[in-house]
Amino acid sequence: MYDPERRWLDRASCRTVHPERFFAPNGSQLDRAPAEITQKIWDDAKKICHHCPVLEQCRRDTRGEEYGVWGGLDEHERYQARKRLTRGAWKKWPEELQLQWGKHLARLRQGELTWHQIKLRTGLPVSVSEALIRRWEAHQAQQVGQVAEVVDLPLPEPPKILKDFPATPGQRHGWVRNNGLIADGWYAGHTEDGAWVRMQVFSGRGNVIKFFRAKDVRFYNPQPRWTVPYHGRPDADDVSEDAHVA
Structure with missing residues (x-):
């Protein structure tokens, strides 16, 4: 069905290309048409993907990636694909x-x-x-011969254990909880209400710029604060992406 280890990565064409060529600098482009400069960055990245020997495997296994170009698809196209699944x-x-x-x-x-x-x-x-x-x-x-009763109830969310921030400073601006790990990040702005912080972190496959909840960021090198918009934030009106596209 898919390869969760992504063992095809060492054969991908992008392994010799700087990761920034696959990520636009303007934040999330999920539920809106991308800016012209963003689309140009994505289109240039897709030219690299076009000749990649593992294009199909990459496209199959990266449908959940929130940012950048993967498998010849940009983040807006992957968002649309997830919407079709929801429908x-x-x-x-x-x-x-x-x-x-x-x-x-x-x-x-x-x-x-x-x-x-x-x-x-x-x-x-x-x-x-x-x-x-x-x-x-x-x-x-x-x-097993039982009468199955299908009940439309959500499974309980398992308890989430938050990792502690390191006691010592890093080399950037602040520590960030990112997908269960602690990353060192550069500051890139706050939402107007201060609930979300935009940071640039290294994800393991390149640098990405994304929003994190304020509780998941601890600055050891405070920076002058400025406000940035967050389109499609998941806590807007308490509506998740799935509820939004249903």
Whole structure:
């Protein structure tokens, strides 16, 4: 279905190209048409992807990436693909594939991954993951001769353990909790209400600029504060991406 280890990375054309060529400097471009300069950066990056020997594997395994160009698709195109899944495109998958995904997603949840971590890893929106798990559980119940009762209830979110910030300063502006790890980041602005901080961090596959909740950032080298807009912030009206596109 996909390779969570991305073992094809060492054969990708981008391994010899500076990561900044794949990321636009203007923040999130998910639910709006990108600026002209952003689109040009993405189009230039896609030319590199076009001749990549692992283009299909990269496109398959990076649907959940929130930023940059992966597999010849930019972040707005991946967002649209996730919207199509939310609207029911997954129901056209063969039954065997739906059951395989349901089994795998159930194991990820049992491994105490959060829904957000699962979405980043698989590219499947939360509502789709929940539906696939329910379908697999119903199938399993039928296999053992039980009457399956499918109840549309969300699985409980496992407790999230926050890593402590290092006691010593780093080499940039502040420490950031990023996908379960602590990263050293450059400051790039606050939202007007101060709830979100925009930071540039190294994600393991290159530098990315993204917003983090203020509680997940600790400055050891405070910077002059300035305000930046955050379009599509997940806490706007308490509506998640999945609810927004349903």
